[in-house]
Amino acid sequence: MSDIYENEMKLEFLSKSNNEAFARITVAAFAAQLDPSIEELADIKTAVSEAVTNAIIHGYEDREGIIKIECKMYAGSIQIEISDTGKGIENIEVAREPLYTSKPNLERSGMGFTIMESFMDDVKIESIVGLGTKVTMKKVIHKDALMNQSEILN
Amino acid sequence: MNVYYQKEDKLLVMEITEEIDHHVAEKIRRRADYEIQRYMPKKTLFDFNNVTFMDSSGIGMVVGRYKLMSMLGGSLELANVKPSLEKVFEMSGVSKIIPIKKSDILKTDITSPQG
Numbered sequence: 139m140s141d142i143y144e145n146e147m148k149l150e151f152l153s154k155s156n157n158e159a160f161a162r163i164t165v166a167a168f169a170a171q172l173d174p175s176i177e178e179l180a181d182i183k184t185a186v187s188e189a190v191t192n193a194i195i196h197g198y199e200d201r202e203g204i205i206k207i208e209c210k211m212y213a214g215s216i217q218i219e220i221s222d223t224g225k226g227i228e229n230i231e232v233a234r235e236p237l238y239t240s241k242p243n244l245e246r247s248g249m250g251f252t253i254m255e256s257f258m259d260d261v262k263i264e265s266i267v268g269l270g271t272k273v274t275m276k277k278v279i280h281k282d283a284l285m286n287q288s289e290i291l292n
Numbered sequence: 293m294n295v296y297y298q299k300e301d302k303l304l305v306m307e308i309t310e311e312i313d314h315h316v317a318e319k320i321r322r323r324a325d326y327e328i329q330r331y332m333p334k335k336t337l338f339d340f341n342n343v344t345f346m347d348s349s350g351i352g353m354v355v356g357r358y359k360l361m362s363m364l365g366g367s368l369e370l371a372n373v374k375p376s377l378e379k380v381f382e383m384s385g386v387s388k389i390i391p392i393k394k395s396d397i398l399k400t401d402i403t404s405p406q407g
Contacts (some may be wrong), residue, residue, distance in 0.1 A: 155315035162313075162345075180345070180376045187347040191314040245321065245352035247386050253348055256383060 140184055145171065149207040153198040153222065155191075161207060162186040169216050172279045181257035182216070182277055188250040189273045195241065197224025197271055213260075216278055217278040221272040227265040232265070293323055298333050298338055304333035311345035317353040334366045337393075341372035350377075351384040358390055369393055 147168050151157045162183040169182050186207075191207045208219040227233050233240075234255075239248035257259045259274040265271040294307040306324055310316045328336060337355065355368065361368040371393045373381065381387045 155313075155318070158313045158315050159311060177376070183345060184347050184380065187313050187345075191347065191349060195314065245317075245356040247351035247355065247384055249348040249351055251379075252314045253380065253383065288388075 144213075145211040147209050149209075150204055151192045153203045153205050153224075154203075155194055157205075158190050158194070161177065161190045162204070165207060165209060165218060168211070168276075169279075172211060172214070172216060175280045175282075177281055178277065178281075183193050183279075184258045184263075185254045185275055186218060186220065188254050189218075189275070192250055192273075193220065193222035193271070195244065195246070196227070197222035199225065214280065215276060217274065217276050219272060219274045221270060223270040226267040226269055227263070227271055228267055230265060241249055247277070293320060294328050295323075297327075297333070302331075302334035304328065304331050304336045305339060306336070307339040307342065309342045310351065312343060312350035313345070313347050314349040315344055317349040321338065321353050321356060324353075325360065328357070328360060328364070332364065332366075333406065336361050336366065337369045337371055339371050340374065340377065343377065346377045346379065348384065351380065351386055354386060354390065 145168075149161070149164060151161065165186045165191070166179055166183050169179065172225075190205060190207075194200065197203065203222060203224055205222045206287070210217045218281055232251075234251045235248075236252040237248040239246040251261070251263070254275060259278045259281075260276040262274040265269065293309060296305040296307070297303070304327060306320075306327065308320060312320070314359045324336075328363070354368075356398070369391045373392050378387075381392065387407065
């Protein structure tokens with residue numbers, strides 16, 4: 139079944155910090171097809187910015203590498219997969235903890251994963267040391283409208 | 293970023309004019325540290341009126357300047373933070389230690405603009 143909302147895009151770019159804005163703005167422009175609220179769009183941009191920044195400073199540690207973004211759109215939701223082939227995360231549980239950072243000297247706040255988790259509806263982290271990291275995030279669009287609808291129906 | 297210094301009150305105002313991500317935060321950090329060491333202000337104020345986006349890199353940058361100002365015996369304040377950024381500030385706990393003011397500083401109060 140094909141749906142007018144079903145759509146996909148792929149993006150590949152170098153792990154340079156000046157691509158952070160490019161990445162989040164491109165994903166936001168794609169997500170805009172679902173007509174999200176300003177807040178939902180800001181949540182997506184922030185989460186993408188966090189994941190891309192992690193790939194640049196932790197995955198590749200400022201060396202040059204490729205960051206891939208794959209977006210899949212469904213009716214009422216979007217899935218964003220951000221991956222690198224950098225050094226990987228040794229302990230995902232520790233990395234997820236609020237305020238934990240492996241690079242305090244860079245003034246990192248340690249809030250990256252916490253922000254992704256609270257701004258998106260689902261965040262999955264897969265990582266293999268030496269091979270890379272993949273973050274898969276889902277965001278439901280028009281969540282408020284959907285909730286109001288179900289209240290009316292009930 | 294626009295920088296203003298008010299001599300009488302030893303007040304340094306830095307008006308941030310870009311989206312704050314990791315790339316931009318590094319630039320702001322270098323410039324802010326330079327200006328703070330140049331003027332040695334009693335109070336530093338970041339004006340967020342033109343900031344439409346900020347990720348957690350902004351938190352690290354703000355906390356770093358807060359530490360620097362504390363070390364120099366001064367204080368740091370933020371002004372005109374947009375509602376869309378408040379979520380990031382609240383989540384990090386920054387709003388508990390750094391005062392976020394509405395709009396009490398007007399550019400017209402500031403003399404001697406410095407680039």
